Amino acid sequence: MITVAPLTLLAISFSSDKLVNLVTQSGIVAKVVLGVLLLFSLLSWAIILKKYFVFKRARRRSSQFLRLFRRSQKLSEISAGCEPLRGAPLTELFLSGYQELQGQMTMSTSLGGGQSTGRNPSLKSLECVRRALLRGASAELSKLEKKLNWLATTGTVTPFIGLFGTVWGIIDAFEGLGTAGSASLKAVAPGIAEALITTAAGLFAAIPAVIFYNHFLHQLKDLAASMDDFSLEFLNLTERNFF
Numbered sequence: 438m439i440t441v442a443p444l445t446l447l448a449i450s451f452s453s454d455k456l457v458n459l460v461t462q463s464g465i466v467a468k469v470v471l472g473v474l475l476l477f478s479l480l481s482w483a484i485i486l487k488k489y490f491v492f493k494r495a496r497r498r499s500s501q502f503l504r505l506f507r508r509s510q511k512l513s514e515i516s517a518g519c520e521p522l523r524g525a526p527l528t529e530l531f532l533s534g535y536q537e538l539q540g541q542m543t544m545s546t547s548l549g550g551g552q553s554t555g556r557n558p559s560l561k562s563l564e565c566v567r568r569a570l571l572r573g574a575s576a577e578l579s580k581l582e583k584k585l586n587w588l589a590t591t592g593t594v595t596p597f598i599g600l601f602g603t604v605w606g607i608i609d610a611f612e613g614l615g616t617a618g619s620a621s622l623k624a625v626a627p628g629i630a631e632a633l634i635t636t637a638a639g640l641f642a643a644i645p646a647v648i649f650y651n652h653f654l655h656q657l658k659d660l661a662a663s664m665d666d667f668s669l670e671f672l673n674l675t676e677r678n679f680f
Contacts, residue, residue, distance in 0.1 A: 605632070
């Protein structure tokens with residue numbers, strides 16, 4: 438009795454052999470196009486794998502930091518405890534705001550002659566803290582967005598590169614048909630089949646790039662919303678304690 442698995446393996450083996458034959462029999466232009474598409478695909482997959490782990494680590498560490506932030510009583514405790522979580526968007530955002538707070542408190546102490554008044558030191562400007570948080574959020578989003586434009590470029594350009602190879606191959610096929618003087622489908626079909634392989638390669642490079650580009654953009658929006666919410670929470674805490 439013949440099982441499904443051997444039939445499937447046989448079909449895959451036959452298809453791969455056929456694909457290799459089409460590639461090896463294609464012209465020089467088609468091979469150059471396939472090489473360019475392969476380069477786009479390899480770079481895209483390298484970026485996809487790297488960004489997958491970057492976003493995964495960013496989400497995990499940001500969640501850990503948020504728990505630390507909400508259970509701590511003092512900002513100094515949070516600053517001391519967040520060192521293992523450096524690199525997470527929320528951690529870096531907190532440090533941006535905390536450094537601005539420290540700078541204002543240091544300046545206030547210096548102007549006051551270093552004398553303690555027995556109460557919490559006051560801050561000069563909450564708006565400066567807000568701008569520091571905005572700068573921190575912008576810097577973190579820029580780091581997360583880095584190299585995502587390559588995925589967008591791959592998804593946009595590679596289908597047209599593949600189409601160019603196909604058009605060129607069809608031109609060659611019809612030129613050969615005219616030279617041979619035969620108008621049968623059997624004479625032109627192999628050339629067209631070889632030409633169409635570049636279109637398939639272009640789609641093979643473009644589809645994963647578009648899928649993961651949209652996926653990472655969605656995660657980027659979620660992290661941006663988390664940073665906005667955290668900024669408001671940080672500003673509320675600062676206003677309660679220092680104003």
